[in-house]
Amino acid sequence: MSQKLTTKQEVEQFLSQYDTFLFDCDGVLWLGTHILPKVVETLTLLRSLGKKLIFVTNNSTKSRREYTQKFEKFGLTVTAEEIFGSAFASAVYLKNVAKLPKEKSKVWVLGQSGIEEELAEVGIESLGGSNQALDEEFTTESPFLKLDPEVGAVIAGLDTKVNYHRLAITLQYLLQPDVKFIATNIDSTYPQKGMILPGAGSIIESVAFASGRTPVACGKPNQAMMEAIVAQHGFDKKRACMVGDRLNTDMKFGRDGGLGTLLVLTGIETVDKIHALEASEQPLYFADKLGDIFELLQ
Numbered sequence: 001m002s003q004k005l006t007t008k009q010e011v012e013q014f015l016s017q018y019d020t021f022l023f024d025c026d027g028v029l030w031l032g033t034h035i036l037p038k039v040v041e042t043l044t045l046l047r048s049l050g051k052k053l054i055f056v057t058n059n060s061t062k063s064r065r066e067y068t069q070k071f072e073k074f075g076l077t078v079t080a081e082e083i084f085g086s087a088f089a090s091a092v093y094l095k096n097v098a099k100l101p102k103e104k105s106k107v108w109v110l111g112q113s114g115i116e117e118e119l120a121e122v123g124i125e126s127l128g129g130s131n132q133a134l135d136e137e138f139t140t141e142s143p144f145l146k147l148d149p150e151v152g153a154v155i156a157g158l159d160t161k162v163n164y165h166r167l168a169i170t171l172q173y174l175l176q177p178d179v180k181f182i183a184t185n186i187d188s189t190y191p192q193k194g195m196i197l198p199g200a201g202s203i204i205e206s207v208a209f210a211s212g213r214t215p216v217a218c219g220k221p222n223q224a225m226m227e228a229i230v231a232q233h234g235f236d237k238k239r240a241c242m243v244g245d246r247l248n249t250d251m252k253f254g255r256d257g258g259l260g261t262l263l264v265l266t267g268i269e270t271v272d273k274i275h276a277l278e279a280s281e282q283p284l285y286f287a288d289k290l291g292d293i294f295e296l297l298q
């Protein structure tokens, strides 16, 4: 049964079990540009206790570099090596697993600059994405209908500028059987201050349904992402904890990876949703917010 962290002793006991903490971002650390209460204090405290912090987000709109700038704005110094985003995970998958043939080495992007930047980092040329010509209304005269024969894959992720033009051209590439279909993540929604918004998964579902194809999803809960993180940071999974706000991505990612799990209620989930699960599916711990760790230790 999931245990709620409500006392200083419970928090001390919780912290004593783990040396490494993997943090989801949206819904745990912040809601869009709104940092959640006592997050900076909590992360600073954990660092002072010698804990290793790694940030694992399914949000593909920003590259690791752009995320370091977002952390900086909140007064937190985080290096790109401490951040794993689904855009990075997708680029690594394409580079090291999908291994596109030389003659089909380009990628069509349905998504934002974070994906384009991470693809460029691994030497993959991309089309589409944030290209402003795609903001134009779609017509059958669209120049993008002249498909690039060197495109060997589609990567689809969260795109807050999604429109019919982008969906129509993405579908044309997905109707080519030899073009691979990669999704950055499956999140149906994501939390913003006071509301829930359509996530990458809901956008990707549009072209998956239209094309009749199912993508390979590279973000949480895909364990390839966990393996990449463990390979880079070399921590003991038995003494690591995944902290997240979504049961079917963050908590599944942590549980399947053999990590401890802490669910916070500042994002998508509720206590009722936790208790509706089988005991084995529930997070080990839950809390109203991440900042409770700092507040309860005072």
Ligand SMILES: O=C(O)[C@H](O)[C@H](O)COP(=O)(O)O
Residues within 6 Å of the ligand: 024, 025, 026, 027, 056, 057, 058, 059, 060, 157, 158, 185, 187, 188, 189, 190, 198, 199, 200, 201
């Ligand atoms: O793609 C989305 O729907 C959102 O960006 C995603 O849900 C947020 O990612 P998180 O930081 O919660 O993993």
